[in-house]
Each structure stands twice: as C-alpha cells, then as structure tokens.
Amino acid sequence: MKKLVLVHWHPGEATLFRRELETLGWQVFCVDRSEKTRLKPIREFQPRLFLISLSRLPSHGQAFARAVWSTAWARNIPILFFDGSTETVTEYKRLFPDAYFCRRENIAVAIQKILEE
Template sequence: MAKLFYLHWREAELRERLAPLRKAGYDVAGHANIESLAQFGEALPDAVIISLDRLPSHGRTAAEWFWEAKKRQHVPIIFAGGEPDKIKTTKEKFPQAIFCATAELPERIARLVKEK
C-alpha cells in the first residue's frame, strides 16, 4: 500500500479529498499547513500531493522545501488541480513534477505505483 502525504490549505476540503484515496486503499496523511512537512524525519512518503486549488504559491514553497534536500528528491510530487495560469507557473518551476486534476488523483497514483 502506497503511503501518501496530501497538502491542502483548507481542513474541511482536505477531508473530502482524502476520502477517495483512502477508499482506493492508500495510506494517506493529510495536512492543511506547511509546518506538517517538518515532521517527516526518515519516514518519507511514497509520493507528496500538493493542491494548487488554494494558495498555489504556498504549494510551490512547500515543494521547493521538500525537494531541496537530496534525501527527498526521489519522492515524486503530484500537483493537483489549480487554475491554468497557476499550473503553468508551477510547471515552469517544477518540470519534473506530475500534474493532474484533483478528480484524476486515484488513477494517476495507481499508474505511479505500477511504474515504481
């Protein structure tokens, strides 16, 4: 079972977003603030999901922090949702990341798990 970390900036919406992933059998930890990132230690997730639907600049900051350490650079980051202009900006900064619509997450994660 893949271990996922989902970062979204509104707690009530986050719970709704976690439900389909948990239903698909993933072990998902969800957080609504950037301080949660510091808790990883050595127990890294298999993938990090960052919502671009709210505060996309915060999401980019979180991704930047996550990938700045070499020991975390192998963990894929999936950016979910977002307005087209925010997605474009984020793709320019993180071309190696994965991008998809929020509704496509379970399917996209399933493909990612198969690729590993």
C-alpha cells in the same frame, strides 16, 4: 502500505479527500495551511508520493514542494500537483519540470501511472 502526503489549503476539504484516498488503500499524512511544514514527521512517515492542491493558495504548495525537493531524502519522491488555474499550472510546470499535474477527478489514474514508472 501505500503512503502519500496530501498538501491542501483547507483542513475540512483535506479531511474529506483524505477519507476518499484511504478508501483507495492509501495511508495519508495531511499538511494544511494552519501548520508549519515540519519535514521530520513526514520523513518518518516514508511517503511514496506528495499530492499537492493548487486550487487555492498555490504559494503554500510551492513552498512545500521546494522544501521537500531541497532535501536529499525526498528529492526522488514524485510530486503530483492537482487542480489550479491554467496560469498556475503553466508556471508550476516551469518551476517543477519533473513534477506531474492532473485534475482531481483523475488523481487515482495519475497516481497509478506515476508509481508504475
């Protein structure tokens, strides 16, 4: 099964977005700002992709990305950041040069391209 981790700042919006992703055939593990990043359950989930919102609280997404990329098991799992201001995206491209970036409306296409690489 296709699995991804969704990191989103707002639990309610994350739930709605999770449902959209599930209709596209994804099994989704959600991480929101209300919980500490616990990597063990994420590792056990075995995601193929990390999908991180930059729309608000981008520092939460940054902390999560740094945490997963600092582990041997997650270092090669692609990270796709979506949305965020021009300034935030520019900064994150510098901080995470191997990550991918897109707008929310282009996520399905971006995921497909990333996983085909």
